Amino acid sequence: MSGATAVTPRSRKAERGAPVDAAHRPSHRRAMRRNFLTALLFLSPWVIGFLVFTLWPLLYSAYLSFTDYDVINDPQFVGFENYATLLSDPKVALALANTFFFTLVQIPLYVAVSLTLALLLNRAGRASGFFRTVFFLPKMTPPVAIGILFLLLFNGQNGLINTVLGWFGIDGPSWTTDPAWVKPGLIMMSLWTVGASIIILLAALQNVPEELYESARLDGAGFWRQSFSVTMPMISPAIFFIVIVNTIAGLQTFDEAYTAFFGSGNTTYSNDAALFYVIYLFQQAFEFLHMGYASAMAWLLFLIIMVVTGIQLIVSRRLVYYEGEAAK
Template sequence: MTTTTHTGPGAAPPAAPGPATAPRRRRASALTRQETRWAYVFLAPWIVGFLAFSAGPMIASAWLSLTDYDVVNAPRFTGLDNYRRLVADPMVLRSLGNTVYFALLHVPLVMAVSLGLAMLLTRVRRLRGFFRTVFYLPVMTPAVAVGVLFLLLLNTQDGLVNRALGLVGLDGPSWTTDPDWMMPGIVLMSLWSLGSTVVIYLAALQNVPPELYEAATVDGASAWQRFRRVTLPMISGALFFTMIVNTISALQMFTEVYTMYFGNRQTQNSFSADAATFYVIYLFQQAFQFLHMGYASALAWLLFLVVMAVTVVQLKLGNRFVYYEGEQR
């Protein structure tokens, strides 16, 4: 006997689910709710920390940026006065220019030097772990100690850098007092902490399939062609990541420079101090030196917008130049 299923307009509706289907659905729904509750339990520490230490301070800063607040007296609402003052303040443009100039020098130099060191480490066999640790250890040095160290190394009279230049017959510049040489000195100091970038590049280089190099060699590619056509595309994700991270870090440069040039402000003339005034340093001075908390909050929000805009531009460009394995082009 053959059973025929009718699906036409006049066909009867499908049979209702059996009696066992509803309890099974209720059990699945209860299990889902239980898993959701446990997910919120495990997320609770992060949520509380985010609200208390990130979202909360950001909301408070946004409110304070609209007030005149000196910590001692209650905030007084002033509207957009702080932002109007910000636009007219020449030190904002000066400090922001110093910061951007540093970032333009620091980021490409750190990436290039780190990539060169990482490629050298790929040729080391037995002592690779030792040298990797040696390159990374400076990252663990406290920032204040780094500032003091390079203040001594770059000393005009008896600094180690100028002594080394004197051995080859060169007169060392005034790294810490000449406005034209202060920024190169700061960039030189920033190379101290490139170890994390070296480690990232080394891991990326070790993940490049050796078959690609072998195929390129068989095809007659030179060392430069292999580097350009194989190495760079395969590690472009790591390059892109470090570019973003180092750019954000450079735009927030503070501790080392403040230790070098503002720890003993009496020894610095105003022109030299301005040459080393980074944006976050100026923000810090307005907040904790002059107690202009409302104005400092407005400066902080400007920095946030600048960092966000730069990151968005980098992300847009990264979609064109970054290669992800398995991605269809």
């Protein structure tokens, strides 16, 4: 019939005044609730672990930083006394100076060595798989073993480093006893674990589009021009990631230095040159049982890391190139 309106099941529901999808809403809500509970079940191990092993210790340490607590007796509230002591403690200033010196010198060397080896691996062809494994294996060495290895390699009398230097007529320094050479030796030893950074940078190098190099060569760009105009901008996010991670790790340096200079029981010379901030924090907490003071030190380190990371993020806006953002 011309002019007649077709009647469908959907229109019949509308004529009765019932919503079109009303019959499906309860089942849809049950499905969403079931999916939410399932997701929560799978997330629960992480949530419980975060609450018990991260959030609770974080909050409790914040409370302890305002107390005098020695583990044996109950915490006694002292207000900001621990934080005031931090400002007048010469050991805190010394430990911070050692830590900042170590970090500021170690990070550029760490990135330079990692990038150099990654560039070499990028040209190694099929052999790159073998060398990736070789470079990464030292990363799996326990930090305590690295500390002991430091004492063996950098021993001033019969260490391997000074022995090799002696072959070239160079009288090597006393790496482990001369305060002027303790931190340089530890910095050199930290380069033992560049393997993970090499893998990250190698992956970034292999993801640089070949078309960019072809365009640069057509424009007459040589090796160095291609490196600074193509390679470095394209891998800058990977370099920035390595800088951020290793800056945080440098500010928390503990294992190797403690094993080499504090855990060996050697008291024949001063260890102040190797007294990093986290080592002094550890001493206050577990040797002197000044848990409240150690908690205040931990929160100071947390604030320092936050500030340093924030500055790096601000600087990265000008130095780091993100291809996705450029496409927008």
